[in-house]
Amino acid sequence: MSKAQPKMKQVFDRPRSLKDVPWHFCPGCHHGVIHRLVGEQLDAFGLREKTVGVASVGCSVFLYDYFDLDVVESPHGRAAAVATGVKRARPDRFVFTYQGDGDLAAIGTAEIVHAANRGEKITVVFVNNAVFGMTGGQMAPTTLEGQVTTTTPRGRDIELAGPPIRISEMLSTLDGASYVARVAVDNIKNLKKAKAALKRAFEYQVNGWGFSFVEFLSSCPTNWHMPPEAANERVGKEMAHFFPLGVYKDIKAARDEAAE
């Protein structure tokens, strides 16, 4: 005989948009946290059944294994073009891509630049961990100077490979891009900001305000050859130093301000 349990109020649960399955992500990887943030917003806006997600190539390809919604898989780097097709055919659906830096910042630069410049009414979740994760830790365009990867065994040499590319800054120069922000999930303070940025990005699409883009700085303990805690720390210390966090563009806010 057990004693009656006092009635407890549930304050935390898995978002409905996410499936109840274990992650395949490595310990300390930020993908799981970012997936959860996206799931929370899909729930908050009531979008799960009105969404078509676009998976990219890399660790993020298994989007459909974690999100309980319609998903189409894109060729490497082409997610923004695939999303363009989905959204143009079904403007009444919520369409988002979820892409890593190996995908979006390397092979997919043409597609992301032109989708942003056309002002496609899609939302892009860009996960930047400064390395090709799934292929085993090769240099990405975002790899920091001196960073050792499997294809920069002596550290990234700027003379040889050029400097890391800052995608948020680049996209925010385009007239067609409406909302661009860079966030991190390495501490509670940043996590809250990330959540707010993602919410804003969703608002942009739901209200038809234009192209929205959120870059997440993410850790990759496995390919950085670091314990999870040290990798988490590197995001705030090294990455955020080169890739400054903040809202780079919010044309709606700018317009509202100008109207006042």
Place this chain on the structure above:
Amino acid sequence: MAKRVLVKGNEAVAMGAIAAGCRYYFGYPITPQNEIPEYMSAHLPEVGGVFLQAESEIASINMLLGAAATGARVMTSSSSPGISLKQEGISYLCGSEIPGVIVNMSRSGPGLGGIHPSQGDYFQATRGGGHGDYRTLVLAPSTAQENYDLTMLAFDLADKYRNPVMILGDALLGGIKEPVKLTPYKKQPPAKDWALTGCEGRGQRILKSLYLSEGELTKQNWKLWKKYQAMAKEVRYELYRAEDAKLILVAFGSVGRILKTTVDILRDKGRQVGLLRPVTLYPFPAKAVREAAVRCGRLMVLELNTGQMVEDVRLAADCQAPVDFYGRPPGSIPTPDELAMEVDKVWRKTAGKGGAK
């Protein structure tokens, strides 16, 4: 009565597409197919569709993939070098079983080549062109009318098999201006229980080509293979004055068209020649070619390349008849008389030796 209009071959493709319910077109300029995007940009908005000029051929095939994933009828068009760039997307369309229509108004290559008519893309079209063990249905029109009719058919076949369908024309067929009967499209496109529309009131749907679990990809490839086998019943070809022929010419597209006049010229001279013109290049009309080989005993393949379809003809003829070949690299369009001279060479070499066994 169906309306008749005088239009360019490229426009006929675009008109056929819109008639068949294509409402989304994504493309990138390249000669000699520009009238297709131009026509679509003018007329798709009138029927509530969307024309979008992409930043590249790669982007346009992927836009097609996205729009077609929602169940819409979608088309892209290009010409040889642009079609090379689309191959990655075509492979993904096959792997994910997403239908779509891809038009190749081919020009000449390799490389930048030129803008002359050429049939140099036969291998690329019929062998897939991209990576992986897949097939695309390939239709080869020979007139502006067929550009219109076969484009409508292409959408039906794409939906039926959940597979991309390629229209393989060339600069001649894109640029030629002739009357086209605008037959109305009367079919009801099939319901698509796989389309991504948001999972309201149903379970999740996924369109993907990645299969990593044990045995999964083997199973998927066998499933695709079965589908490609089933496509065999879509074989289409045309026979012209072939019943009593002692030499049957085999040619597709623009050469097939020119050869009809050649056959008439030679018939007037008492040469018993006929024509077999494959309309589907995949599936290839192998049975018809073999029957022709057995019946007539002598075949000759003519192509605007240095020898591509001839391999399929030899394979299909199965050593039942010798197969001669005349090929011409890009540069000029052969006249019926020029081809008659080439055919006559083979005729004289083998006169009386052909005929039924």
